[in-house]
Amino acid sequence: MDLNDLPLRDELRGMRPYGAPQLDVPVRLNTNENSYAVPDVVVDAMAKAVQDELRDLNRYPDRDAVALRTDLASYLGHGLSAANTWAANGSNEILQQLLQVFGGPGRTALGFTPAYSMHPLISVGTGTRWVDGKRAGDFSLSVEHAVAQVREHRPDVVFLCSPNNPTGTAMPMDVIEAVAAESTGMVIVDEAYAEFARPGTPSALTLLSAYPRLVVSRTMSKAFALAGARLGYLAADPAVVDAVQLVRLPYHLSALTQAAARAALACADTLLGTVEAIKEQRDRIVAELRTRGLAVADSDANFVLFGGFADSAGVWRRMLDHGVLIRDVGLPGWLRVTAGTPEETDAFLAALDRSMS
Numbered sequence: 001m002d003l004n005d006l007p008l009r010d011e012l013r014g015m016r017p018y019g020a021p022q023l024d025v026p027v028r029l030n031t032n033e034n035s036y037a038v039p040d041v042v043v044d045a046m047a048k049a050v051q052d053e054l055r056d057l058n059r060y061p062d063r064d065a066v067a068l069r070t071d072l073a074s075y076l077g078h079g080l081s082a083a084n085t086w087a088a089n090g091s092n093e094i095l096q097q098l099l100q101v102f103g104g105p106g107r108t109a110l111g112f113t114p115a116y117s118m119h120p121l122i123s124v125g126t127g128t129r130w131v132d133g134k135r136a137g138d139f140s141l142s143v144e145h146a147v148a149q150v151r152e153h154r155p156d157v158v159f160l161c162s163p164n165n166p167t168g169t170a171m172p173m174d175v176i177e178a179v180a181a182e183s184t185g186m187v188i189v190d191e192a193y194a195e196f197a198r199p200g201t202p203s204a205l206t207l208l209s210a211y212p213r214l215v216v217s218r219t220m221s222k223a224f225a226l227a228g229a230r231l232g233y234l235a236a237d238p239a240v241v242d243a244v245q246l247v248r249l250p251y252h253l254s255a256l257t258q259a260a261a262r263a264a265l266a267c268a269d270t271l272l273g274t275v276e277a278i279k280e281q282r283d284r285i286v287a288e289l290r291t292r293g294l295a296v297a298d299s300d301a302n303f304v305l306f307g308g309f310a311d312s313a314g315v316w317r318r319m320l321d322h323g324v325l326i327r328d329v330g331l332p333g334w335l336r337v338t339a340g341t342p343e344e345t346d347a348f349l350a351a352l353d354r355s356m357s
Contacts, residue, residue, distance in 0.1 A: 009127075011124050011127075012124065012125075015121070015124070018117060018118055018121055020327060021325065023320070023325055025320065025323050025324065025325045026323040026324070026347070027323060027324045027325065027344050027347045027348065027351075028325045029324065029325060029326050029327075029337050029338040029339075029340060029344060029348060030325045030326050030327040030336075030337075030338065031227075031327070031338065032165075032193075032222060032301070032302055032303050032338045033221075033222075033225075033227050033338065034221075034222060034223070034224075034225035034227070034274060034278065034302070034340075035278070035338070035340030035341050035344055036225055036274040036277070036278075036340075036341070037225070038225055038226070038271070039267075039270055039271070039273075041267065041270060042263070042264060042267045042270055042271055045263040045264075045266065045267055046259075046260045046263040046264060048263070049259040049260060049262065049263035050256050050259050050260055050263075052259065053255045053256055053259045054256075056255070057255065057256075059255075060250075060251045061251055061253065061254055061255035061258060062255070062258065063250060063251050064245070065087050065253050065258050066082055067258070067262060068087055068253075068258045068261055068262050068265075069082040069085040069086065069087060069233075070082040071261075071262050071265045071266070072085045072087060072233050072235075072265065073085045073235075074265075075265055075268060076205060076218075076235055077205075078205045078206065078208065078235075079209075080205075080208075080235055083238040083241060084208070084235050084236060084237070084238060084241065085233055085234065085235055085241065086233060086234050086236075086241045086244050086245075087231060087232070087233040087253060087258075087261070088231075088232055088233070088248070088252060088253060089230045089231070089232070089252065089253065089257070090219065090221065090230040090231065090232040091190070091192055091217050091218065091219040091221070091232030091233070092118055092122065092232065093232060093252075094217050094232045094233065094234050095118065095119070095122050095188065095190070095217060096122050096125070096126065097244050097247055097248055098157070098186065098188060098215060098217075098234070098244065099122050099123060099125075099126040099128055099157065100126055100247040101243050101244055101246055101247045102156055102157050102185065102186045102243070103123060103126050103127070103128030103156060103157050104126055104127050104128055105127040105128075107128050107129065107156040107157070108128065108129045108130075108131055108153060108154075108155045108156055108157075109123040109128045109129070109130055109131070109155055109156065109157040109158070109159065110131045110133055110149060110150065110153050110155035110157070110158045110159070111123075111130070111131075111132060111133065111158070111159040111161075112132070112133045112134060112135050112141050112146065112149070112159075112160070112161075113132050113134060113135065114135065114139065114164075114166055114167065114329070114331055115135075115159065115161040115164055115165065115166075116159075116161050116164075116165045116190060116192075117329075117330075119159045119161070119190070120132070123157075128156075128157070131149075131153050131155060133145070133146070133149035133153075139164070139167045139169070139297060141171065141175055142175070143172075143174055143175050143178045146175050146178060146179050147178050147179065147182050150179055150182045150183050151182065154184065154185075155183070155185055156185040156186065157185055157186050157187075157188060158179055158183050158185065158186070158187045158188065159188050159190065160175070160176055160179060160187065160188070160189045160190070160204075161189075161190045162176065162189055162190070162191060162194075162204065162300075163191075163193045163194070163196070163197060163299070163300040163301040165190075165192070165193070165301065165303075166303070166305050166327070166329040166331070166334075166336045167297045167299075167305050168193075168297055168298070168299030168300060168301040168303055168304060168305055169297055169298050169299065169300060170197050170198075170201045170300040171189075173202050173204070173206075173207075176189060176204050176207065177207060177211075180207060180210075180211040180213070180214050181211070183213065185213065186213050186214075186215060186240075187211070187213060187214050187215065188215045188216075188217060189204040189214065189215065189216050189217070190217050191203060191204065191205075191216055191217065191218050192217070192218065192219045192221070192222060193222055193223075193300070193301035193302060193303075194218065194223075195222070195223035195272065195275050196222070196223065196275060196278065196279055196282070196300060196301050196302045197300040197301075198279075198300050201300055203216070204216050205235060208235060208236065208237070212237040212239065212240075213237075213240075214236065214237075215234050215235070215236040215240055216234060216235045216236070217232065217233070217234045218232065218233050218234070218235070219231070219232045219233075220232070220233075220261060220264065222302060223271075223272055223275050223302075224264055224268075224271045224272070225271060225274065226260075226261075226264055226271075229257065229260055229261065229264070230257065231257060231260075231261045277341075278302050278339050278340065279302075279339075281339040281340060281341070281342060281344075281345045282299055282301075282302060282303070282304060282339035284345060285304045285337065285339055285345060285348070285349075286298075286299060286304055288349055289304065289306045292352075292353075292356070293308070294306045294307065294308045295307045295308040295334075302338060302339050303336055303337060303338045303339060304336065304337055304339065305329070305331075305334055305335075305336045306334065306335060306336075306337070307331070307333045307334035307335065308333060309333050309334070309335070310333070312328065312331075312332065312333050312334060312335050313328060315335060315352075315355050315356065316328045316335055318351075318354070318355035319351050319352065319355050321355075322350075322351035322354055322355060323347070323351065324347055324348050324351040324352075326338075326348070
């Protein structure tokens with residue numbers, strides 16, 4: 001039986017699930033993972049924390065993950081408490097829960113592409129109408145355009161991505177503030193890559209006290225190098241956290257996940273020690289690509305969007321032939337590469353030179 005023989009909802013017909021190639025190649029730089037393994041001292045701390053939970057797995061975990069949320073609030077600072085935070089299985093589940101409670105049939109979500117491709121997918125998956133406000137040709141988003149789109153569509157949810165994925169550039173704070181001031185719905189600022197921002201780049205966390213309908217989503221997948229642990233979280237007004245709990249599944253976050261995440265947060269300084277090293281490689285990639293005459297987006301993330309190719313798909317395939325997997329993000333002429341170790345940068349640049357020659 002074919003997929004389309006099933007009684008799918010009409011808006012899901014013809015769609016494809018989110019995904020990136022998972023190929024066994026020497027250098028994988030396509031999914032913005034942290035290339036550095038979790039340090040042994042953190043592995044030991046997490047293992048002990050998980051071990052301590054195993055005997056009590058006959059009991060349900062803390063349904064509200066209060067201890068974890070307290071630790072997350074302490075990490076974020078800005079005067080936040082457990083009442084301001086919520087955690088789930090990756091930031092995608094955070095976004096899904098937000099759409100379940102604030103989106104849905106008869107409601108609209110607005111985003112500005114190119115941006116994180118899960119925003120429209122999660123919107124459609126929750127029965128929320130998706131509206132693409134689009135960015136300028138140089139991928140920028142002005143206050144005037146953003147506000148005009150909010151006024152035209154009056155969305156129930158607005159997605160802003162900072163640093164933006166796939167371009168990597170942080171969104172100007174005046175754009176976020178203008179959208180928050182204009183919107184009558186919820187404004188979600190996706191800050192999955194915030195720890196990699198260049199010096200002096202502010203976070204939307206600074207705006208939470210002024211805009212009670214503003215939400216900042218984060219993840220431990222990138223800077224914390226815990227992509228396999230699946231821990232995402234949000235910061236918002238306590239009323240938003242209360243609202244999200246209306247749709248969360250009972251005991252959605254396992255005791256093992258909570259224990260591992262808390263142990264990792266206690267070792268935050270050690271885990272985040274790789275961030276500066278990754279930023280050095282990101283800036284090196286930006287500089288090297290520009291010396292090759294390529295167009296490169298300014299990056300505040302752990303990846304770089306670069307372009308100027310007549311046949312970007314061909315370059316992607318040749319890179320793969322040379323053992324380096326990067327990302328074709330679907331923008332004609334553009335490709336994206338994750339910043340990793342110095343050795344991975346060496347391999348990427350060598351493969352790119354061979355692929356372009």
